[in-house]
Amino acid sequence: MSNIGLQVRQAVPSIDTVVANYATGYIQHVSNSTEESVTAQQINIPEEMEYIRELLIDAGGIEEKVNTLTKLLEEKLSQKLKENTAKLELTGDRSKRLLDVNMLRQNNSKRDINSSLALLSASNDIEHTGRKMESRVDKKKLEKQERKIAKKVAKRNNKFVQYEASKLLNEGSNEDYDSFFLEINPLDLGSSAGKSKDIKIDNFDLYVGEGQRILSDASLTLAFGRRYGLVGQNGIGKSTLLRALSRRELNVPKHITILHVEQEIRGDDTSAIQSVLDADVWRKNLLGEEQKIAERIQEIEKLRAEFEEDSNEVRKLDNEREDLEKHSLEVTEKLSEMESDKAESRAAAILYGLGFTKETQHLATKSFSGGWRMRLSLARALFCKPDLLLLDEPSNMLDVPSITYLAKYLQGYEATVLVVSHDRAFLNEVATDIIHQHSERLDYYRGSNFDSFYSTREERIKNQRREYENQMAYRKHLQAFIDKFRYNAAKSSEAQSRIKKLEKLPLLEAPEDEKTVTFKFPDPDKVSPPILQMQNVSFGYSPDKILLKGVDMDIQMDSRIAFCGGNGTGKTTLLKLLMENLSPLDGLITRNGRLRIGYFAQHHVDSMDLTLSAVSWMSKTFPGKSDEEYRRHLGSFGITGTLGLQKMELLSGGQKSRVAFAALCLNTPHILILDEPSNHLDTQGLDALAEALNNFQGGVLMVSHDVSIIDKVCKEIWVSEDSCVKRFPGDIHDYKKHILASADAAGVVRKH
The missing domain is CATH 1.10.287 (Helix Hairpins)
Known part of the structure; x- marks a missing residue:
């Protein structure tokens, strides 16, 4: 049976390598079984060969040749089984109740976690109840082979790859998560010392959807231990690049472990801390x-x-x-x-830093909201300490204290981090290098945080434009001489010389001009103070659980207030009280009778009919204007051209946010109340929003985690802690220092 592989390939010349290896291994497995302590009642040779016959025919084999092969194999195997059965009748089966130590030895040198567990969990062998063929077929390995085959077929039939959402942190069961984790990060008990953990992938293309190319002939270089910020406009393909890395669609060395935080975990009865511990498969x-x-x-x-x-x-x-x-x-x-004995204390510290109290760490994951489950996903990734940690907009799910903790944690992270983020302050603290994705390419700004990248890029674009313009002028000068003297006998040699110079000039491309995004909030009419006040206001969803107590706040037409604090401390509740969506248990909320408020909800998409265009939705929800007026108004928030006429489900998250900003301004508000307005906006959108808020003639109260926009816009910092809402004596940077000092005092933020 030593030439089984050759026989299979002769019968099916076009067979895929993966299928050939699987078929050969399966036949060899059946052959080995006929030599062991089994009988005809425990192994059905014709049935096994019929399975192989169907497999080879499905793989493109010629039926006649496949039938000949399987018939020959069936005869040989049946004869071997008959001889073994006869032998057992004379000698008896002395090894029936023992684990096959020879098999264990044979696999010992190259055993991995999967094969070890397979041997140890083979209950039919260990418990000595007789061998059954069904216990020998590893269904998980079969499914893995089938996935490989499907992937190869997809690559052969298509020149592009359609990516599914990453399953790494969003599987329906722990078993699926575990198997996928081990497939992406196979465990080798041998040491990986001496192997470089740098990543260098040259000359690759990356596609998404129906053949849309997002990277062309690109090169990705990630030095181990560096922290990279991946930046670029909304919709440019940053998240797709992270998914491709997380699923090893790009050629990342197998000894480098990868973990991607993209989606929230699915809730079940597992406690939060156990969920984090289980993440390290x-x-x-x-x-x-x-x-x-x-x-x-x-x-x-x-x-x-x-x-x-x-x-x-x-x-x-x-x-x-x-x-x-x-x-x-x-x-x-x-x-x-792996320092397994310290795992629980480390998991608890990470959860505490991300806002989970000692009590909530032991609650079931199903009891948490989507935002808190996203934090759990982040905690699981930090706990696993992969060689390559991929983070996609991590700050969108965190409040200022948690972002401060995460930034501090990542500064001491001893592996490679690749993070997609539009949060300038976060990137300034975390990133050691910036990768700018644009125009189907990746540009590197080494040793740069976001601010230095931004200034360097501006200078680089100026130099490129200057070089391009100088070359265009030189080309024009050469061409003018050529056109004038090409047919002049006295000057023909000089004309030919200039033609050669023109041909040798490198072809430069004009630097790209990114579209300028502008927001404009309409100026309201004047109203007399008091505008909007809270006097000794208390609120709780039940009298025995007070969330806010004794709040005094005065919002004027020139107010620029940032409302900060941990998640669950009542920030959104306070906004709803001001909007009269909730009524206080005690105290008084007064507002000018002519006051108009524009409210931006954190989950504004929930109130939109995404099957309509932005123009249709606004005319239906806020009637009274012509379509042309709605389009002109949307244009003042960057929704220009045909974007306003497309179904909103086709718009990016940032574009939907711009539609929401446009809608809240239709009643010309005196006060803007904004709940996480920076989510989903790219760098240009954030700059436009900050400038528009600074130019707005009314008052602004915002809840935000984005330190940059708070620093640019807000003059007052109010903090919600321990049921109290008070003005903080300092700016947002002072507040961050206060958070770190408190965390250090509690022993939470430290190098892990």
Whole structure:
């Protein structure tokens, strides 16, 4: 049976390599089974060969050749099984109740976590109840092979790849998450010391959707230990690049572990802290393997007592125990290297830094809202400490204290970080390098945070434009001489010389001019104070659980107030009280009778009919103007051209936010109340929003996690802590220092 692979390829010349390897291994497996302690009642040769026949025909085999091959194999295997059965009738099956130690030895040198667990969990063999063929077929491995085949077929039939949403942190069951984690990050008990963890991928194209190319002949270089900020306009393909890396669609070396924070985890009865601990599948499986080895060793000790000391059975059991003890030592060393004993305290510290109290850490994950589940996803990734950590807009799900903690944590992160973010302050603190994705390419700004990237890029564009304009002028000068003297006998040689110069000039492209985005909030008419006041206001969703207590706040036409604090401290509740969507339990809220408020909700998309265009939705929701007036108004918020006529479900998150800003201004408000207005806006959108708010003639009260926009716009910082809302004595940077000082005092922020 040594030439099975050759026979398979001869029968099916066009067979895919993966299918050929699988078919060959399966036939060899059946062949080995006929030589072991099995009988015709335990293995059905014709049934196994019929399975192989169907597999090879589906893989493109010629039916006649495949039938000949499977018939020949069936005859040989049946003969071997018959001989083995006859032998067993004479000698008996002395190994029936023993784990096959030869198989264990054969696989020991190259065993990984999956094969070890497969051997240890083969209950039919270990419990000595007789071997059954169904226990020998690894369905997970079969599914893995089928996925590989499907991937190869997709690449062969298409020149582009359609990416699914990453499953890494959003699977329906732990089993799916675990198997996907191990597929992306296979565990090798051997050391990866000495192997470079730098990533360099040259000359690749990347596509998304129906053949839309987002990168062309690009090169990605990530030096281990550096923290990269990936920036670019909305819709340019930054998230697609992260997904491609997270699923190893791009050629990342196998010894480099990867984790991608993209989607919230699905809630179940698992506690928050246990969910974080379970995210490290290596540790979880190694602990499980350690336990199974210990149980098997105990079982061997009991079995030894049933045989004579010098018997073959005892020797086999001793050999098996020796192999298991050796492997147990490898597992223990790996757990020690991972500092498994410190795992729970480390998980608790990460959760605390992200806003989970000691009490909420033990609540079931299903009891948390979507935003808190996103924090759990982030905590799971930080806990796993992958070699390459991929973060997609992490600040969108966090408040200022949590962002401050995350930035501090990442500054001490001893591996590679690639983060997509439009939060300038966050990138300034975290990034050691910036990658700018634009025009189907990646430009590198090494040793730069966001501010230095921005200034360097502006200077680079000026130099490119100057060089381009100088070359265009030189080309024009050469061409003018050529046109004038090409047919002049006296000057023809000089004309030819200039033609050669013109041909040798490098072809420069004009620097791209990014579209300028502008926002404009209409100036309101004047109203007399008091405008909007809260006097000794208290509120709670039940009298025994007060969320806000004794709040005094005065909002004027020139107010620029930022409302900060941890999630769950009542920030959005206070906004709803001001909007009269909620009524206080105690105290008084007064507002000018002529006051108009423009409210931007954090989840504004929920109130939009995305099947309509922006113009149609605004005319339906805020009637009274012509379509041309709505289009002109949308244009003042960057929704220009045909964007206002497209279905809103086709718009990016940032474009939907601009529609929401345009809508809140239709009643010409005196006061703007904004709940997380910076979410989904790219750098240009954030700059436009900050400038528009500064030029606005009314008052502004915003809840935001974006330090940059708070710093540019707001003059007052109000903080919600311990049911109290008070003005903070300082600016947003002073508040961040206050947060870090409090965290350091609690021992939360430290180098991990």
